[in-house]
Amino acid sequence: MRLVLALIAALLALPAMAQQGPATLVADRIAFDEETLTAAGNVEIFADGRILRARRITYLRDEDRVVVEGPLTLLDGPDTILVADFATLGADLRASVLQGARLVLDQQLQIAATEIATGAEGRYTQLYQTVASSCEVCAANPVPLWQIRARRVVHDREERQLYFEGARFEVAGLPIAWFPRLRLPDPTLERATGVLAPRFSADDLLGTGVTVPYFIALGPSRDLTLLPFVTNTETRSMGFRYRQAFDNGAVEVTGAVSDDNVLGDDLRGYLFADGTFFLDRDYRLEFDLELASDETYLLNYDITEKDRLDSRLAITRVDREDRFLAEIVAYDTLRAGESNRFLPTPVVTVERQRREPRPVLGGDLTWTLQAHARRRAAETVPPDLPMNAARDVQRASAAVDWRRTRVLDAGLVATGLAGLHADAYNVQQDPDFPDDPFMRAVPYAGLELRLPLARGTPGGVRHVVEPAAQLLFTPGDRRRTPDEDSLTPEFDEGNLFAISRFAGRDRRELGNRANVGVTYTRFDPSGWQTGATVGRVWRNADLDQFRDGTGLDGTASDWLIAISGGFEDRFQFTQRALIDDALDVSRAETILRWRGDRHALETRYTWLESDAEAGRPLDTSEWEMDAAYDLGVDWTGRVNWRYDFVTNDASRAGLGLTYRSDCVTVDFDVERRFTSNDDLEPSTKFGLGVELAGFGADDRRKRRRRCGI
Known part of the structure; x- marks a missing residue:
């Protein structure tokens, strides 16, 4: 009808x-x-x-x-x-x-x-x-x-x-x-010119104040946010953020100019900028700029904890066979007692790396060309600094690496390795090296054997055990070179079978050695995955390449032990340690990430032996934690913590509470910084933000609507 x-x-x-x-x-x-x-x-x-x-x-x-x-x-x-x-x-x-x-x-x-x-x-x-x-x-x-x-x-x-x-x-x-x-x-x-939600704060140093952001839409691809901040202690600050998207890239600029009583009547501020542009033939132009007026500004205004700023301009290109990099980097130190005159600025690098698409002698061949230069502004060195503190270095490097892998009977995987790394140096203002250019060449050859063993169970669980041994033959006597990009060598499961464990090209690992390890992995169809790695490096002679505390010194390295486990993206656990024959631990790290329907936890413990040459004069024993818990009825609690077991003091602690319903968000946090130096005192900060839903685009309608708080 x-x-x-x-x-x-x-x-x-x-x-x-x-x-x-x-x-x-x-x-x-x-x-x-x-x-x-x-x-x-x-x-x-x-x-x-x-x-x-x-x-x-x-x-x-x-x-x-x-x-x-x-x-x-x-x-x-x-x-x-x-x-x-x-x-x-x-x-x-x-x-x-x-x-x-x-x-x-x-x-x-x-x-x-x-x-x-x-x-x-x-x-x-x-x-x-x-x-x-x-x-x-x-x-x-x-x-x-x-x-x-x-x-x-x-x-x-x-x-x-x-x-x-x-x-x-x-x-x-x-x-x-x-x-x-x-x-x-x-x-x-989604975007409109107008006032955004204010943020209230209280600080021992800057006072009690409010930040009232003002958003200005300059067009469909540009916007400017002004962040005026005023307090009851005559602190006045104007922050800003400018963003613009282009057809081939984007830029973002943030900064602030502040007038406070921290350093007298001087104006203070900072400027950060970064951007990426896509050029023809898959090249990319990348830049970032980091500037600050003084050593403590970024910490005072809770912008970042970086104590060395780096500005960079680079052109890069990466594809299946090629990698190209041309960059210039400038450093600005915020560390007390450190002068920019003795930092390498600028640092210029041009590098081309290519993997040949066709086999060479039946294997994969990769070649690398690099030109590198770093300069310091200082020309003389004061008595309290090392004699090489004003050193300038230019380096030209070339490298060829070849490897060929074959699967033999019984599943044994054999890999042949060979290569040559050559470097030409020109060093000035360092009495340990001649003023005339000199060269260094490091060839190597090796054989790697792996035997993957797998076993399945009726329930679908798979066990994989892979013992591996790598023999490397490298000259043990090569000309000494200046070292600036390889001061902190690492030793973990990621580079147990690396040709060199130095981070840069200034140092190459020398001497005949055997890298040996075994890896076990368990795959469960329920989503769990666990694994463990045990490994060690044996050398035929101690060439005194590695400092104490790196785990790599001596004729035999410390034992590398790494354990990991995880369940999908909800739980991850990693434990790695370097232990010597006397069971002394030189390095250890424990990381735990656990995310559930109502909680999120990330915690990390780090232990490092002292290493003065790496800028670590004391042992490091530090625990960090960040956690959040859904308290129910739209309430979420947060806590963060950083504790130094060497000094038995907390370096930072914070608490937060958020109420987020279908119509309002209230965010409150308090954070205490305990560390101090000649220019920085311990401080406590409070923050309060309120945001009303229903004005401007939001995902709040996806939340369950209900009555009351």
Whole structure:
């Protein structure tokens, strides 16, 4: 019967509706004469993308109007819902007056009004005597957590803006602030010029203040955010962030200029910038700039804990067979007692590396060419610094590496290794090296054997054991070279079978040696994976290449023991240690990451023996932890901690609490920094941020809506 009535209505075709396109009316009962058409019972009208649902409607032909008796619902596009008790509408459902109405935008913001009027063009909607909130309102909690009462609200659908007149902001029914006029974005707008959520803070050094960000949309691909910050101790700061996207890249610039009492009357500040651009033939231009006015500014304003800034300009290209790098790096130290005159600046590197696509002697051949230079501004060295503190170095390097792998009987995997690394140096201002250029060449050859063994169980569990041994033959006597990029050699399961365990090219690992290890891995179909690696390096002679504490000194290295486990992306555990024959530990690290439905935990323990040449005059024994827990009912707690077991003092500790519901986010945190030096005192910082949902794009509608806190 409803289908028949719908066809009759379509034949009558409400005239005004037909001008915009076909209109359809569906109802349980339809009656009409020459002047009116009345539909009752589960009425629905579809017109030009709008849907009207009501109990009863009457169409007046002479006035070309629709009178609706509610309760009624008008769906105007995917983001706007109107609910009312009574309405009169134009035939296309645009021009309308609704009484006892409620406007819902993007399933987030609700605006209740005594009357809602929409113009014939459909752009502006006016609401009178309104109450706006994104909080759920129900019988148990009739007063929302927050609401804005206003005499009139105008919604501009085209600009996606809400204009409030005579607005009063209330929290739990209590008036907090009054605004004669107020403009806010509607929930569908992602970018708009205006004030963002403020952030309140209290600091022992800077005082109690507030940051009020102001976002400026400069176009579809550019924006600027200003971050004025003022405190009760006369601290004044203006921060900014500029972003721009291009067809072939993007840039971001952040910085601030501050006037405070920390260093007297001097202006302080910082500037960071970075960007990436894609060039022709897959080349990339990359740059980053890091500048700070003084040693403590970045810590005082909680920007970063970096104590050496590096600025870089580079052109790179990486594909399946080739890698190209051309870069220049400049350093700026923030460490007390360290001078930029004795840091290498600039550092210039140009490198080309290629893997030949066709086999060479049946194996893979990779060659590398590099030009490298580093210069220091200092020309003389004070008595308290090493004689090479003003050293300048230029180096040209060439390397060829070849390997061929074959699988022998019984699954034995044999790999032949060979290569040659040659370097030409020009060193100035270092009495340990001649002023004339000199060269060094390090050839090597080797054989690596692996025997992967696998076993499966009826339950689907797989066990894989792989013993491996690598024999390397390298000259033990080569000319000494300046070392600046290989001061901190590493020894872990990632480079147990590396040709050289030095990080850079200034040093090459010398002497005949055997790298031996065994790896075990267990794969469980439930998602668990566990593994362990044990390895060691034996040498035929101690060439005094590695310092104590690296685990690589002597004719036999420390035992490398690494254990790992994980379950999908929810749990990861890693433990690695270097242990000598006397069971003394030179290095150890434990990392645990555990993420569940209600918690997230990441903790790390690090132990390192002292190494003065690596800038570590004391032992390091440090524990770090970052954790968050869902306390329930929209509350989340956070804690972070860093403890130094050598000094038996905490270096940093913090607590945080976040309330995030469908209509508001409140974020509170407190952090204490215990470390100090001549320029930096221990300090405590408090922070408070409040953000209202429903204004600007948000994912809050995905959250479960409910009443109360």
